[in-house]
Amino acid sequence: MPAPTVRLRRLAAELRQLRSVADLTREEVAERTGVNVATLYRIETARVRPQARTLAALLDVYGLEEPKRTELMTLLKQSAHRGWLNTFATDLPERYTSYIEFEAEASEVLNYECLFIPGLLQTEGYARAAIEGALPESTRDEIESRVEARMQRQAVLSKEQPLKLWAIVDEAAIRRVVGGRDVMREQLEHLVRITELPTVHLQVIPFNAGAHPGMPGSFVVMNFAEALGPEIVYIDSQAGDLFLEEETDISRYNLVFTHLRAVALSPSASVSLLAATAREH
Template identity: 40%
Template structure:
């Protein structure tokens, strides 16, 4: 199974950035462009931020206003058409709570800190099922099946011909809670141990004894893209989907936070060794013996 690495959302952002640069080079304000295009300023602004789809005719009209050379016009029209194509995940839009999967599909590198659960790209199916059932007991069986299908699709990003580079720092709480029970969690730990040996996957554990650390405000992911001029995106997760951040200062802050966390964490080698040990002698078993 191969996941299409193109992302409509990322394509719209790239197109918007190029259109904004063309407008600024032409020395035109949003007001003037909106007047010539006979539309609202907010429409032009939404196009430039990539927050709305744009049709090829509007792109051609905008580039005409900016006196753009014909070869560049055709290149950006092609990008416009590409950005209007639907990704594989579109059919699941009724159950997806954010555009994260869209960004993830186009990322070349993802760095993330996770406080409570194994990231979706590294979950076993039984762990996924237990997580969904435990977190949302109101979900029907068919809704759970769709969520599992989406995560299986996403996981192909790690094994396709051009896999993403994944670097994960897991709080020790992630490997301490037996989601799904003893057997399910042991299998999940074994999956982590196997994944840690992949050349494109780095896993580090942040032990409890670290105490206070830079990531205590919550789980986040930093998504980097290989396309020239495409800026990184921060995704801070919450129960209703999450928040996307992309201002320069926000990117700088989260890059610093991730670097602080990984420096406090066990090395990848130490982490892999500990995960293998925990698969054989889990922390929850030790706790049961201590309290028994």
């Protein structure tokens, strides 16, 4: 099942709240609107995008007035909007486009990577080499489509209200020579420069830190403005991509990230290590 967009999650949360305020059960709403209970459940959990007439019927039952009514009808229209992603609609996996949508709406991202430089911080040369190596069966066009999408994603770091990014990488990610020595030197120098942005923080966990809580695998925690809904954890693995929304999962990964911050080098010491490693190339 495709992951919902951020706006669809917000709409679902608003509808749950409206039904709660109206003190109605799903069965009572179904009886008054003709929308069956199973469909109503899927709408309220952002599993499906309601039709405009269905949303209008629900808002009638809840007695919602202007301007809030127009706000939610507009939100419904926006919930299917992919912006620049329309260019890649047939080239990128559904779960990846969902991830990009979430990332574009997030206010803060906590990203831990074991073996790769975080996508938002990759140079084009590194991105191309990393994608070629990780997806050996992809065609040239598929690789270029992913590279272009990855480069466009990085606009979130320089928009009017830039995304706050806190990235932590294992030293293995900066030592592995992806794309050759020139590509890797360019990548490391880019990391040194981009950490000058006040909204970007980068830490490296050195090899001599020993075992640490991030060794089981990479993950991303996305935080959103209150109106857009709760946090999401994203995990990318060989078994498939996962979006976790349960409070226990979110708490666990936030705690892991806190531990990783503690075992990693400080941001300034990390930049020194990046610069020294770049000079080695």
